[in-house]
Amino acid sequence: MPPILVFATAGTYRDMIFVGLAVPGTTDLRAAEDLVAIWKVDHNRRFQNYRARFTILDAPVVSRAWITSLTDGREDAADLAPAAWRSWIESGQRKALIAARSIDYRRKLEQLPDSDAGRSIIRAIHSWFAGRPHDFEKCAAAIARMMLPDIATIDLTRPSRDGGRDAVGRLRVGSGPASILVDFALEAKCYALGSAVGVREISRLISRLRHRQFGILVTTSHLEAQAYKEIKQDQHPIVVICARDIVSLLASNGLGDRGSVDAWLRNNFPAEGSNACTP
Numbered sequence: 316m317p318p319i320l321v322f323a324t325a326g327t328y329r330d331m332i333f334v335g336l337a338v339p340g341t342t343d344l345r346a347a348e349d350l351v352a353i354w355k356v357d358h359n360r361r362f363q364n365y366r367a368r369f370t371i372l373d374a375p376v377v378s379r380a381w382i383t384s385l386t387d388g389r390e391d392a393a394d395l396a397p398a399a400w401r402s403w404i405e406s407g408q409r410k411a412l413i414a415a416r417s418i419d420y421r422r423k424l425e426q427l428p429d430s431d432a433g434r435s436i437i438r439a440i441h442s443w444f445a446g447r448p449h450d451f452e453k454c455a456a457a458i459a460r461m462m463l464p465d466i467a468t469i470d471l472t473r474p475s476r477d478g479g480r481d482a483v484g485r486l487r488v489g490s491g492p493a494s495i496l497v498d499f500a501l502e503a504k505c506y507a508l509g510s511a512v513g514v515r516e517i518s519r520l521i522s523r524l525r526h527r528q529f530g531i532l533v534t535t536s537h538l539e540a541q542a543y544k545e546i547k548q549d550q551h552p553i554v555v556i557c558a559r560d561i562v563s564l565l566a567s568n569g570l571g572d573r574g575s576v577d578a579w580l581r582n583n584f585p586a587e588g589s590n591a592c593t594p
Contacts, residue, residue, distance in 0.1 A: 318400065321371065335371040335412055338403050344368055356575040372399040373412040419547045426537035426557035427508060433562040435573050437508060441535050443580045444505050450584055452481040455503035455533035457583065461564040462556055467496055498528045506536035508558060517542040521551050529553065535561065
């Protein structure tokens with residue numbers, strides 16, 4: 316098995332940052348899920364692609380001597396390899412590199428799409444539900460299912476007197492007879508990319524959460540810094556699904572371009588209603 320070296324762009328010309336040494340698969344996936352085939356659509360033409368999952372090993376140093384020994388085919392290559400790599404080769408155990416975020420909340424740019432295609436998709440969603448915020452609640456519920464496929468039930472509340480929640484549901488934790496159901500409340504915010512979900516909206520959702528219940532916030536925009544800090548610092552049980560998350564979730568479900576997203580919106584959320592979406 317050749318080593319897989321992972322790099323990321325530094326954002327300056329061709330400068331790259333070494334991320335780490337990777338091996339196929341993760342501990343939370345079955346072997347058959349390490350590499351899966353997925354279908355996508357581009358310019359109304361369907362094509363097959365592949366999605367692979369890797370684990371970054373806890374190998375702080377990857378020596379040039381090891382790389383050179385591999386390219387030269389030397390017999391002492393295994394002795395020069397990082398300990399985490401040798402452990403995986405010998406036993407299949409992945410000692411993953413775990414790094415806690417120094418900033419526990421995502422900044423604005425981390426919540427918004429980082430490509431023109433992604434921004435186009437979010438604008439399409441926002442435009443589609445302009446004047447129909449309650450129909451966006453149906454879309455938000457579908458997006459929540461993409462992120463949390465173990466959602467067992469999700470029911471939209473009535474447009475008025477909904478108790479501050481756009482939907483309520485239950486998430487299945489575990490499997491079979493040993494599983495349990497955990498209640499959650501969902502809030503949907505159909506905002507333009509330039510508008511932020513603020514402290515007032517977050518406080519409203521927090522105040523509506525019942526005992527042993529968690530919240531899901533789905534927005535086509537982002538949370539302002541103070542609102543996100545309040546969630547993290549006070550450890551409120553709220554899952555935030557922002558614009559960048561929506562683009563990623565749609566792409567992972569074969570909706571990675573504007574055309575396929577437009578078709579998904581037309582087929583699943585036909586135009587009805589008259590109320591205004593937040594500009």
